[in-house]
Amino acid sequence: MQQFFKARSIAVIGASRNPNKIGHVIVKNLLESGYKGKVYPVNPKVNVLLNQKCYPSVSALPARPDLAVIAVPAEQSLHVIEECGRHGIRHIIMITAGFAEVGNHELDQKLLGIIRKYRLQLIGPNVLGVYDAHSSLDTLFLPRLRLNRPKPGGISFVCQSGAVGSATLDMIAKQGYGCAKFISYGNALSIDETDLIEYLGNDPETDVICLYIEGLKNGRRFMDVCKKVSRKKPIIAVKGGTTLAGTQAALSHTAALAGSADIYKAAFQQSGIMWADSLEDWFDYARILEKSIKPKGKKVMVITNGGGYGILAADAVEKSNLEMASFSPRTKELLRKKFPPLVNIHNPLDLVGDATTQRYADAIEACLQEKNIDMILLIVLYQTPLITSDIVDVIKEACSQRKKPIIVVSTGGDFTDIHKRSLEESGIPCFTFPERAVQAMRILWDFYQKKK
Amino acid sequence: MQQFFKARSIAVIGASRNPNKIGHVIVKNLLESGYKGKVYPVNPKVNVLLNQKCYPSVSALPARPDLAVIAVPAEQSLHVIEECGRHGIRHIIMITAGFAEVGNHELDQKLLGIIRKYRLQLIGPNVLGVYDAHSSLDTLFLPRLRLNRPKPGGISFVCQSGAVGSATLDMIAKQGYGCAKFISYGNALSIDETDLIEYLGNDPETDVICLYIEGLKNGRRFMDVCKKVSRKKPIIAVKGGTTLAGTQAALSHTAALAGSADIYKAAFQQSGIMWADSLEDWFDYARILEKSIKPKGKKVMVITNGGGYGILAADAVEKSNLEMASFSPRTKELLRKKFPPLVNIHNPLDLVGDATTQRYADAIEACLQEKNIDMILLIVLYQTPLITSDIVDVIKEACSQRKKPIIVVSTGGDFTDIHKRSLEESGIPCFTFPERAVQAMRILWDFYQKKK
Numbered sequence: 001m002q003q004f005f006k007a008r009s010i011a012v013i014g015a016s017r018n019p020n021k022i023g024h025v026i027v028k029n030l031l032e033s034g035y036k037g038k039v040y041p042v043n044p045k046v047n048v049l050l051n052q053k054c055y056p057s058v059s060a061l062p063a064r065p066d067l068a069v070i071a072v073p074a075e076q077s078l079h080v081i082e083e084c085g086r087h088g089i090r091h092i093i094m095i096t097a098g099f100a101e102v103g104n105h106e107l108d109q110k111l112l113g114i115i116r117k118y119r120l121q122l123i124g125p126n127v128l129g130v131y132d133a134h135s136s137l138d139t140l141f142l143p144r145l146r147l148n149r150p151k152p153g154g155i156s157f158v159c160q161s162g163a164v165g166s167a168t169l170d171m172i173a174k175q176g177y178g179c180a181k182f183i184s185y186g187n188a189l190s191i192d193e194t195d196l197i198e199y200l201g202n203d204p205e206t207d208v209i210c211l212y213i214e215g216l217k218n219g220r221r222f223m224d225v226c227k228k229v230s231r232k233k234p235i236i237a238v239k240g241g242t243t244l245a246g247t248q249a250a251l252s253h254t255a256a257l258a259g260s261a262d263i264y265k266a267a268f269q270q271s272g273i274m275w276a277d278s279l280e281d282w283f284d285y286a287r288i289l290e291k292s293i294k295p296k297g298k299k300v301m302v303i304t305n306g307g308g309y310g311i312l313a314a315d316a317v318e319k320s321n322l323e324m325a326s327f328s329p330r331t332k333e334l335l336r337k338k339f340p341p342l343v344n345i346h347n348p349l350d351l352v353g354d355a356t357t358q359r360y361a362d363a364i365e366a367c368l369q370e371k372n373i374d375m376i377l378l379i380v381l382y383q384t385p386l387i388t389s390d391i392v393d394v395i396k397e398a399c400s401q402r403k404k405p406i407i408v409v410s411t412g413g414d415f416t417d418i419h420k421r422s423l424e425e426s427g428i429p430c431f432t433f434p435e436r437a438v439q440a441m442r443i444l445w446d447f448y449q450k451k452k
Numbered sequence: 453m454q455q456f457f458k459a460r461s462i463a464v465i466g467a468s469r470n471p472n473k474i475g476h477v478i479v480k481n482l483l484e485s486g487y488k489g490k491v492y493p494v495n496p497k498v499n500v501l502l503n504q505k506c507y508p509s510v511s512a513l514p515a516r517p518d519l520a521v522i523a524v525p526a527e528q529s530l531h532v533i534e535e536c537g538r539h540g541i542r543h544i545i546m547i548t549a550g551f552a553e554v555g556n557h558e559l560d561q562k563l564l565g566i567i568r569k570y571r572l573q574l575i576g577p578n579v580l581g582v583y584d585a586h587s588s589l590d591t592l593f594l595p596r597l598r599l600n601r602p603k604p605g606g607i608s609f610v611c612q613s614g615a616v617g618s619a620t621l622d623m624i625a626k627q628g629y630g631c632a633k634f635i636s637y638g639n640a641l642s643i644d645e646t647d648l649i650e651y652l653g654n655d656p657e658t659d660v661i662c663l664y665i666e667g668l669k670n671g672r673r674f675m676d677v678c679k680k681v682s683r684k685k686p687i688i689a690v691k692g693g694t695t696l697a698g699t700q701a702a703l704s705h706t707a708a709l710a711g712s713a714d715i716y717k718a719a720f721q722q723s724g725i726m727w728a729d730s731l732e733d734w735f736d737y738a739r740i741l742e743k744s745i746k747p748k749g750k751k752v753m754v755i756t757n758g759g760g761y762g763i764l765a766a767d768a769v770e771k772s773n774l775e776m777a778s779f780s781p782r783t784k785e786l787l788r789k790k791f792p793p794l795v796n797i798h799n800p801l802d803l804v805g806d807a808t809t810q811r812y813a814d815a816i817e818a819c820l821q822e823k824n825i826d827m828i829l830l831i832v833l834y835q836t837p838l839i840t841s842d843i844v845d846v847i848k849e850a851c852s853q854r855k856k857p858i859i860v861v862s863t864g865g866d867f868t869d870i871h872k873r874s875l876e877e878s879g880i881p882c883f884t885f886p887e888r889a890v891q892a893m894r895i896l897w898d899f900y901q902k903k904k
Contacts (some may be wrong), residue, residue: 020837097805102794128805147835148865161760163805167833167863171884174865212760240760245776245799246767249759252796278887279764279863307701308613308664308692312731315698324697342554344704347697353549353580353614381619383599385472411619411731413600413626432623435730 001191001199003091004123005132005181007066008037010139011058011089013080014071015041015049022095022141023071026129027052029144034136040065058083067091069129069139074098077125078110085118093139094124100187101126101252108189115190123191128162128184131169134205140182142166153178154207154290158196160185161240164212168283176424177287180205194222201229208290210282211237211273214250216264223271230272234289234447237273238282239264272450274443281439284431288440289447291429292405297374298445299325300438301367302348304379305355305387309409309434310348313377316438322445325373331366338362353384357391364398364406375441379409379434382416392422399428405444409437453643453651455543456575457584457633459518460489462591463510463541465532466523467493467501474547474593475523478581479504481596486588492517510535519543521581521591526550529577530562537570545591546576552639553578553704560641567642575643580614580636583621586657592634594618605630606659606742610648612637613692616664620735628876629739632657646674653681660742662734663689663725666702668716675723682724686741686899689725690734691716724902726895733891736883740892741899743881744857749826750897751777752890754800755815756831757807757839761861761886762800765829768890774897777825783818790814805836809843816850816858827893831861831886834868844874851880857896861889 010030016023023043027050030039041049044056055061058068058080068089072080077096084092100108115122123130129139133152140147140162147166150173159165162184169182180203183196193213200206209229216222226235241250242261268275276282300317302324304310317324324347327335335345339359342352349367351359360380367373380391399406408423408430410416420430431437462482468475475495479502482491493501496508507513510520510532520541524532529548536544552560567574575582581591585604592599592614599618602625611617614636621634632655635648645665652658661681668674678687693702694713720727728734752769754776756762769776776799779787787797791811794804801819803811812832819825832843851858860875860882862868872882883889 022837025837098794141837142835143837146837146867148867159760161758161763163758163833164760164764166835167758167761167868170835170864170868174869214760214763238764240763241767243767243770245770246763249763249766249798249800249802252798252802278768278885280885280888306613306615306619308611308616308666309619311613311666311692311698311701312616312690314701315693315695316730318695318697342550346701346704348701350701350704381615383594383618383622385474385477385593385595385598412622415598415600416619416622417626433730433732436732 001121001195003066004093004130005137006135007091007137009040009063009065010037011040011042011061011065011068012071013042013058013068015043015046015054017046017049025141025143026069026071026139029138029140032144033138033149035138036136058087058089064088067093070094070096071141072096074107078114081111081114085114085120090119090121092120092122093127093129094122095127095129095141096124097126099125112189121191122189123183124186125189127186128166131182133179140166148173150177150179153180154205155179155210155286156181156200156203156206156208157210158183158185158193158200159212160188160193160214161212162186164279168279171283176421188217192217194218194225197229197235198225201232207233208286209233209235210286211235212240213237214240219267223267226271226273231451235273236276236282236285236289237268238276238279274447284436284440285443288407288429288444291427292407292444293402294448295375295405295445298322299372299374300377300441301325301373302377302379303351303360303363303367304348305351305353305384306379306381307350309379309381310350313379313409313434313438314348316435320438320442322438322442327370328372331370335363335366354386355384356386357388357394360391361394364394368398368401368403374404376404376406377409377434377437377441378406381412382410382419383412389419392419395423395428396426405441407431407437407441409434453573453647455518456545456582457589458587459543459589461492461515461517462489463492463494463513463517463520464523465494465510465520467495467498467506469498469501477593477595478521478523478591481590481592484596485590485601487590488588510539510541516540519545522546522548523593524548526559530566533563533566537566537572542571542573544572544574545579545581546574547579547581547593548576549578551577564641573643574641575635576638577641579638580618583634585631592618600625602629602631605632606657607631607662607738608633608652608655608658608660609662610635610637610645610652611664612645612666613664614638616731620731623735628873640669644669646670646677649681649687650677653684659685660738661685661687662738663687664692665689666692671719675719678723678725683903687725688728688734688737688741689720690728690731726899736888736892737895740859740881740896743879744859744896745854746900747827747857747897750774751824751826752829752893753777753819753825754829754831755803755812755819756800757803757805757836758831758833759802761831761833762802765831765861765886765890766800768887772890772894774890774894779822780824783822787815787818806838807836808838809840809846812843813846816846820850820853820855826856828856828858829861829889829893830858833864834862834871835864841871844871847875847880848878857893859883859889859893861886
């Protein structure tokens with residue numbers, strides 16, 4: 001399986017001179033991504049492509065590539081794959097669509113025959129491909145100008161829908177989060193979600209597995225593998241097709257039999273998979289689980305400079321499975337002495353509108369020391385005049401102590417975004433809304449509870 | 453009430469030379485905001501402030517201002533307000549904090565006495581002030597560099613917490629949404645939420661009222677007024693303090709008796725107020741209700757170029773109170789002829805990964821003509837190579853026909869944001885996640901149903 005992510009040479013079959021064609025974009029991306037391996041464009045009608053020699057066929061290549069990417073139309077694809085098999089290429093990413101998802105089951109059967117004959121490892125057909133942020137191996141056919149690639153990190157994606165995964169990749173890249181591996185696995189004729197989850201479970205680069213799934217073919221094996229993997233790493237799943245309308249749509253998308261939502265939900269729960277109700281939840285859970293350290297308990301202290309935000313956060317904590325922490329008399333006294341009388345030493349700890357960076361530093365330090373506090377929800381509204389930009393350094397320093405999870409909430413515009421971006425690039429999870437931050441913190445707590 | 457938003461002259465009492473002081477920021481903002489009226493800084497210790505003559509007291513002003521903003525400490529504030537009253541200034545915004553919210557009820561009573569004596573109209577104490585995007589009257593003490601001010605538009609905010617409102621202002625400004633009026637009303641000693649809602653109900657600049665509320669003093673009157681206003685304009689409310697922890701926090705924030713969440717929820721519902729469960733919902737509902745035209749029915753067509761997105765949107769529609777629309781045989785045939793065989797003429801209408809801008813244009817046009825469709829959920833992933841940037845013009849043109857609500861969903865990074873921003877600036881509501889878009893569409897439908 002490693003070959004799909006760390007291949008030292010790749011043939012792109014169906015390489016094209018037309019910049020709008022998939023076979024062009026893939027070659028271009030591989031050349032521009034920083035990928036260190038060899039790229040062999042293959043197309044009998046082209047001699048040179050993007051300053052690279054282009055080969056008429058797989059048999060004409062100077063060496064056997066570790067991996068072949070197939071971007072030819074469905075009707076030519078079987079012939080090409082047969083050729084790959086004959087020349088000893090065993091790893092194939094098959095972008096080509098037009099199989100079971102459009103009702104062409106006959107073509108499926110033929111392809112399956114070739115896969116078995118040559119014992120191929122094939123991802124696809126009908127996929128977007130693979131992206132490995134660590135090796136820069138990039139077969140996504142989406143131009144890098146249009147889709148930001150995330151930096152190396154710990155989140156891996158296993159997506160039956162390429163679009164769901166790639167749009168999320170683009171978003172996490174913009175927000176400064178990192179990715180390990182991304183796989184769009186489409187019709188899963190050979191390699192399926194279970195194979196990929198099993199592999200990522202043992203992959204040292206992967207900390208969190210995000211799964212978008214429409215239908216399962218072998219539920220029992222899937223559950224067995226996920227049970228094992230989820231003991232080590234969180235698996236967060238979004239299920240496409242949880243209603244009649246969605247299920248029908250899934251059938252014509254990846255030929256998946258989506259099945260009942262309740263059955264999937266129960267099966268996921270039994271397998272230790274965390275269920276995300278929406279793409280937004282999926283993204284929120286992934287980033288907190290990748291970035292945050294383990295909480296020792298579920299007692300949350302809310303620090304804020306906006307009273308209403310503190311109240312809404314307190315409401316959210318109380319509605320969730322978490323608890324509002326209390327200060328010990330000792331900490332109360334300590335803060336009472338440091339803060340002006342307008343500051344109530346309470347949870348939420350409202351540092352009020354004239355809060356300075358120093359007031360935040362004192363509050364955070366006291367919370368890190370306080371035994372009755374397990375997690376800190378840090379609400380910072382950068383709009384007030386006395387918050388200086390070094391608040392970012394104060395937060396980074398506190399997080400670097402790795403004593404307690406610190407989750408930041410900030411709502412705003414351009415000025416706020418500068419600060420958020422800086423925190424997120426240092427690996428501190430930031431949220432726009434207090435309610436979402438609390439929900440993510442609950443998921444964090446749930447994961448470590450379950451693990452225990 | 454008009455004076456608070458359209459005053460032709462404003463005295464800022466407690467104007468300061470220290471750029472970190474509230475009394476400095478307010479004068480600076482008024483001078484820089486584009487406000488056309490006269491600004492009188494008042495401070496006995498200062499002669500000139502930001503190139504403006506500074507007056508020692510209200511009695512020394514050359515003319516009686518329409519409005520006074522009070523930014524002096526609590527202990528001096530009563531004296532200053534008494535002076536305003538004596539000099540016939542009847543409209544006062546009282547930024548000063550340190551009243552009932554810190555348990556100083558005696559000061560409250562004294563202030564109330566002065567308000568009655570001079571029959572003052574007073575917003576506050578303990579507020580952020582007022583912002584009117586149409587007149588550029590801006591008394592928010594948050595620097596414009598730190599908090600973007602939104603352009604003129606139809607959303608008005610009535611916020612017991614200044615921070616909740618202002619951070620949201622900042623966010624909507626960044627995203628290109630417009631605002632009519634923003635009022636942080638704090639302790640509501642004189643003018644309260646009901647007065648403000650009544651006023652905004654008749655305000656031609658206000659289309660949607662966003663309310664953040666911690667506690668009500670006169671529930672009966674509030675309900676009567678909201679019942680009337682909500683027949684004309686949507687009122688969307690977030691309630692701070694719906695749990696024990698939140699209620700306690702509200703008491704020390706604005707001295708509000710937050711009361712039971714269930715009672716508030718029931719009262720809001722009876723008054724035609726839309727309940728938002730979170731700040732994120734609040735924002736989403738406001739923008740769709742301000743921007744979107746009225747739907748004729750609840751049948752939604754989903755158009756997409758990402759299969760998974762279509763499935764998730766279909767799931768969300770079916771789970772909501774909305775319906776998935778169907779194409780008539782005539783439209784089906786029309787599209788069948790225009791589109792390649794890989795495109796299933798179905799709902800969701802998946803234009804697939806090689807969708808062109810023209811394919812979108814054809815799909816949208818067919819949906820606008822089709823009688824069985826009431827609303828269009830348009831998912832566009834700009835990452836695919838064949839979507840050209842004029843897709844934005846296609847969408848704008850379709851929306852400008854004002855035939856059916858068109859709601860756009862796009863997830864991504866920088867490239868996507870360019871397109872989204874352009875759409876949002878043209879008044880087209882865009883969402884990052886399909887589930888949130890569908891939830892907002894349901895609120896849109898609910899509002900017009902209730903109105904009927």
